[in-house]
Amino acid sequence: MLRPFVRPADFALPVTVMVNALLALPFAVRVLLPGAQALAGQDRLCATLGLQGWDRARLVTLPRLARPLGFAAGIAAALAMGDLGVIALFADEGGATLPLAVSRLMGAYRMEAAAGAALLLVALSFALFAVFDGVGRRAGT
Amino acid sequence: MLELDRLTLARGAFSLTADWSLPAGTRVAVIGPSGGGKSTLLDALAGFLAPLSGRIRWQGQDITTLPPGGRPLSILFQDGNLFPHLTVAQNAGLGLSPGLRLTAEDRARVDVVLRDVGLEGLQGRRPADLSGGQQGRAALARALLRARPILLLDEPFAALGPALRAQMLDLTARMAAGQTVLLVTHDPAEARRFADLAVLVADGVAAAPVPVGPLLDDPPPALAAYLGL
Numbered sequence: 001m002l003r004p005f006v007r008p009a010d011f012a013l014p015v016t017v018m019v020n021a022l023l024a025l026p027f028a029v030r031v032l033l034p035g036a037q038a039l040a041g042q043d044r045l046c047a048t049l050g051l052q053g054w055d056r057a058r059l060v061t062l063p064r065l066a067r068p069l070g071f072a073a074g075i076a077a078a079l080a081m082g083d084l085g086v087i088a089l090f091a092d093e094g095g096a097t098l099p100l101a102v103s104r105l106m107g108a109y110r111m112e113a114a115a116g117a118a119l120l121l122v123a124l125s126f127a128l129f130a131v132f133d134g135v136g137r138r139a140g141t
Numbered sequence: 142m143l144e145l146d147r148l149t150l151a152r153g154a155f156s157l158t159a160d161w162s163l164p165a166g167t168r169v170a171v172i173g174p175s176g177g178g179k180s181t182l183l184d185a186l187a188g189f190l191a192p193l194s195g196r197i198r199w200q201g202q203d204i205t206t207l208p209p210g211g212r213p214l215s216i217l218f219q220d221g222n223l224f225p226h227l228t229v230a231q232n233a234g235l236g237l238s239p240g241l242r243l244t245a246e247d248r249a250r251v252d253v254v255l256r257d258v259g260l261e262g263l264q265g266r267r268p269a270d271l272s273g274g275q276q277g278r279a280a281l282a283r284a285l286l287r288a289r290p291i292l293l294l295d296e297p298f299a300a301l302g303p304a305l306r307a308q309m310l311d312l313t314a315r316m317a318a319g320q321t322v323l324l325v326t327h328d329p330a331e332a333r334r335f336a337d338l339a340v341l342v343a344d345g346v347a348a349a350p351v352p353v354g355p356l357l358d359d360p361p362p363a364l365a366a367y368l369g370l
Contacts, residue, residue, distance in 0.1 A: 005313075042221060044209070045222065048188075048210060050210025127223050
């Protein structure tokens with residue numbers, strides 16, 4: 001529909017990012033909710049101390065939510081690694097992602113190569129998750 | 142002078158009126174039955190509850206619509222007075238600068254006040270590593286560093302044992318000398334020990350402050366019923 005005006009490939013990155021972010025959103029909300037509710041208990045304390053805006057974010061909100069934020073980012077990263085929806089719309093032969101490569105290999109009945117790619121995908125997803133979660137843990141001591 | 146000028150407060154179906162003034166520098170016990178409106182009164186003074194009508198003035202200046210952080214007062218709550226992820230020194234330092242942008246001079250002042258309240262050497266601890274009494278001292282240190290002329294105490298030491306509570310009140314009285322202090326309490330002995338005046342909050346009215354001794358010696362019916370006399 002938009003083809004006369006724009007090249008779909010130009011939008012591959014922003015659209016992929018947006019769709020993946022939306023997919024991860026419910027999980028992120030669920031992960032952040034308990035911490036955010038605990039923070040609400042300190043609204044009055046912040047208010048009486050005149051703690052607001054960036055000061056409040058820097059000194060209270062971000063440090064106290066660092067762990068769940070890292071965890072949520074890890075989940076989002078792992079989800080995005082496995083995403084097979086949006087990328088199939090855009091990817092060409094040379095620019096496939098791992099899940100797409102796995103499905104193409106399986107489609108070509110090259111099961112051993114597909115298994116290898118899937119293993120790599122699992123390892124990368126775990127590693128990304130561990131990195132984000134670890135950063136959050138370290139920041140949230 | 143703290144003036145409550147024909148103040149009407151409402152929270153749901155509950156309403157409370159107050160129309161009196163209080164000389165600066167006095168210590169006042171706010172007493173009365175649970176659910177009588179003590180917290181409602183303190184919330185209005187602290188800026189968490191907008192009055193239906195009437196004004197609140199401090200030294201002639203109208204503070205009715207100021208945000209909580211802009212009012213000439215500090216408040217200690219029943220609990221949750223400290224940020225659990227910040228150290229004692231950081232929690233106290235928030236009293237000097239909400240952004241914790243402290244000069245070397247500020248840090249020295251924080252150390253002095255922490256020493257005065259008996260927390261020397263504990264600057265780097267977090268609240269979870271402190272006893273209840275030490276947490277109270279840390280919160281008091283922050284209030285002292287803020288150096289606002291009014292101090293509201295909403296039963297901040299209620300979770301402590303009687304001896305420690307008396308000790309904390311004595312410390313507060315000593316450190317906050319010259320400040321106007323309102324203390325919410327359930328304990329008549331505590332009111333006598335700490336305060337010059339008492340405000341009885343019952344039946345939807347926060348009564349004008351009267352000397353605490355005579356009030357407790359010859360209590361009006363509402364207070365007598367509450368005290369079990």
